[in-house]
Amino acid sequence: MRALLIRDLRLALRAGGGFGLGLAFFLIVVVLVPFSVGPSSELLSRIAAGVLWLGALLACLLSLDRLLAVDWEDGALDLLATSPLPLEGVVAVKAVAHWITTGLPLVLAAPVLGVLLNLPGPGYGPLVISLALGTPALSMIGAFGAALTVGIKRGGLLLSLLVLPLYVPTLIFGAEVARRGAQGLDTSTPMLLLAGITCAVLALMPFAAAAVLRVNLR
Amino acid sequence: MELTVSDLTVARGGVPILAGVQFVLAPGRALVLRGPNGSGKTTLLRTVAGLQPAMAGTVAGAEERIAYAAHADGLKAALTVAENLAFWASVFGGASIEPALDAFDLRALAGRRAGHLSAGQKRRLGLARLMVTGREIWVLDEPTVSLDVASVAMFADAVRGHLAGGGMALIATHIDLGLEADVLDVTPFRALAWDVAGSDEAFL
Numbered sequence: 001m002r003a004l005l006i007r008d009l010r011l012a013l014r015a016g017g018g019f020g021l022g023l024a025f026f027l028i029v030v031v032l033v034p035f036s037v038g039p040s041s042e043l044l045s046r047i048a049a050g051v052l053w054l055g056a057l058l059a060c061l062l063s064l065d066r067l068l069a070v071d072w073e074d075g076a077l078d079l080l081a082t083s084p085l086p087l088e089g090v091v092a093v094k095a096v097a098h099w100i101t102t103g104l105p106l107v108l109a110a111p112v113l114g115v116l117l118n119l120p121g122p123g124y125g126p127l128v129i130s131l132a133l134g135t136p137a138l139s140m141i142g143a144f145g146a147a148l149t150v151g152i153k154r155g156g157l158l159l160s161l162l163v164l165p166l167y168v169p170t171l172i173f174g175a176e177v178a179r180r181g182a183q184g185l186d187t188s189t190p191m192l193l194l195a196g197i198t199c200a201v202l203a204l205m206p207f208a209a210a211a212v213l214r215v216n217l218r
Numbered sequence: 219m220e221l222t223v224s225d226l227t228v229a230r231g232g233v234p235i236l237a238g239v240q241f242v243l244a245p246g247r248a249l250v251l252r253g254p255n256g257s258g259k260t261t262l263l264r265t266v267a268g269l270q271p272a273m274a275g276t277v278a279g280a281e282e283r284i285a286y287a288a289h290a291d292g293l294k295a296a297l298t299v300a301e302n303l304a305f306w307a308s309v310f311g312g313a314s315i316e317p318a319l320d321a322f323d324l325r326a327l328a329g330r331r332a333g334h335l336s337a338g339q340k341r342r343l344g345l346a347r348l349m350v351t352g353r354e355i356w357v358l359d360e361p362t363v364s365l366d367v368a369s370v371a372m373f374a375d376a377v378r379g380h381l382a383g384g385g386m387a388l389i390a391t392h393i394d395l396g397l398e399a400d401v402l403d404v405t406p407f408r409a410l411a412w413d414v415a416g417s418d419e420a421f422l
Contacts, residue, residue, distance in 0.1 A: 003308035007294070007301075014296040075290025079347075082267050082286045083309050218270040 001085060001093050008097035022059035022102040023109060029055040030113040041118045048117035049127060049178035055113075056106045056131055057171055060138040061163065063102050065156035067094055067146040068213075077150070081217055087210040095136075095143035095206075103135030119182060126181025130194060134174035137198040140205045141166045147209040150216050169197050219279045220244050221266075221355055221386060226275035227409065228258060228265040234273055234409035235261050241402055243355070248377065248387040248399035257404050259390040260288070260359050266388065267357045285310075285353035287361060291344025295333025299324055299343055302332050307350035318349035321376045322369075337364040345373055349380075356380060356387040362395070370395065 012019040033051050034044060068091075071077040080090050110131050111124050119127065145163035149155035176190040221243040228236050235258035243249050251259045264270050266277050267286040293302050303315040303324075319325045322342040327335065332343060341364050348356050356377070362370050374395045377387050381397075389395070 003305055007297070007305045010301075011294055011296055071292075073290075074292055074294070075288060076292035076294070078269060078288060078290070079286065079292040079306070080309070081269060082284055083306075083351075084282060084311065085309060 001089050004080075004085065004090065004093045005097055008094065009100060012097065012101040019101050020105070022063050023105045025062050026055045026059040026106055026109060027113065029058065030116055033117065045118040045120050045182070048114060048119040049123060049182045050175050051117060052110050052114060052119070052127060053131070053134075053171060053175040053178055056103075056110065056135065057138060057167055059106055060102055060135065060142060061160055061167075063098065064142040064146055064163065065149070065159050067098055067143055068150045069146070069155070072150045077213075078217065081214075087213055088206040091143050091147060091209040091213065092140075092206040094146075095140045098142065099136050099139040103131075103139050107131045107135060120184075122184045123178060123182030126187050126191075127178040130174045130177035130181075130187075130191065133191070133194050133198055134170045137170045137201040138167060140201050141170075144205045144209040144212070147213040147216065150213065170194065170201075173197065221280055221283075221388070222276075222278040223266065224276055224278070226262070226265065226277065227273040228261045228270075229273045230258070230261045236404055236407040237274075237409040239275070239404070239407045241400075243386045243388060245354070245384045245386060246381050248381055248389060248397050250395070250397070250399045250401045251388070251390040251404055252392070252401060253404040257408065259404055262404065263288075263357050263359050263388065263390055280355065283353055284355045284357050285348045285351040286357045286359075287344060287348055288359040289363065291340055291347070293332040293340055293343060295331065298329055298331055299335070300328040302343060303346060303350055306347045310351040310353065313350045313352045315346075315350050318346040321349060321379070322346040322372060338366055338369055341365055342369055342372070345376065349376065354385050356385065356389075358387065358389045358391075360390060360392075362391060362393055 030051065037043060068077065081087055107128060110127055114124060114127060142163055145159045148162055149159045152158060173190045173194040177187045177194060180187045180190065223239055223241050226239040227234050239262060241249060251262065253259055265272050266280060267284050268280060300315065303318060307313050307315050319328060322345060324343060324346055327339060332340065335343065345361055361373060365373060374397055377397060381387060
């Protein structure tokens with residue numbers, strides 16, 4: 001499984017791997033928001049947490065349709081399914097690789113981009129922690145969506161429609177943590193709920209994703 | 219241990235294609251599947267490999283012993299030949315890639331990216347993958363597509379070496395590989411059209 005992770009990371013970093021796509025999208029969204037809503041710093045600091053979370057979520061979504069589709073197209077998924085690796089493990093490793101190449105850069109970039117949106121001082125810690133807790137769930141849910149739509153030509157739209165409702169709880173509690181943090185309120189309740197959602201997703205989704213993948217490989 | 223396929227019915231898209239397929243593959247033996255296009259060879263191989271469930275019948279002795287190679291080689295264009303092979307070697311338990319590089323004459327290409335190979339060279343790399351899996355049963359679907367005469371001979375040698383080591387091979391092919399192999403024509407097993415309704419009812 002470590003070999004698979006290393007291969008996926010290597011592929012993402014090499015030319016054409018799509019590494020940085022999500023990060024670039026995140027950067028563009030956040031940079032453009034002040035232009036679209038106006039330069040009022042009071043308004044920006046009020047919406048900063050929500051915009052950063054929404055931007056991160058959409059950036060995650062953008063790169064999902066290649067998560068399993070590439071391996072499906074070149075036949076590697078069939079070969080992985082007949083290999084000694086359990087399919088649950090394959091999907092989980094794919095999600096981890098997606099998180100490292102997409103989610104983690106977003107977590108690291110978020111505080112820098114928070115400056116652009118005039119995010120209040122106490123909000124930076126909760127923002128980074130909430131993104132670090134929430135983005136693994138986004139990647140894992142995304143892997144489930146990718147497993148559902150693997151083999152469908154242009155399945156990206158269907159994937160987005162299937163995955164977005166599943167993203168809503170993570171977005172609600174993640175953005176709530178960041179918003180409360182920015183206002184200097186207590187963040188522990190939404191933080192625990194966010195962590196709970198992520199734990200449940202990480203525990204259950206690999207099995208769901210592997211089950212639908214088995215059906216789709218037929 | 220033998221690979222035993224008994225009374226197997228395989229389906230594609232819910233429609234049975236082959237019914238009552240029987241064969242036994244003993245260690246050191248190869249079985250060549252023949253039949254016209256669309257006769258169900260690929261579906262049969264995928265079922266034996268465990269990629270799709272059988273509609274009826276059993277495949278015994280196949281678990282965790284099969285190395286499958288189909289039309290797509292599962293190569294990554296951005297990785298070199300050696301990296302592609304090394305990846306599959308470590309997935310299947312870390313065999314050395316050196317014998318495979320030699321057997322399929324890939325040593326000169328080892329540092330080349332798979333995306334820059336010709337179709338025949340890609341195929342050779344895809345087949346070299348079989349050797350690093352260390353699996354006993356090779357299930358091969360049209361392995362000689364886009365190979366030239368010399369490469370086909372190279373491949374036949376690799377299969378012979380595998381069989382001599384107690385391995386088995388199940389090969390769907392149209393050309394004569396020059397192997398000492400049993401031949402199974404799948405045409406007589408073709409499922410009859412009027413079986414469809416009954417089978418669907420029974421299995422859905």
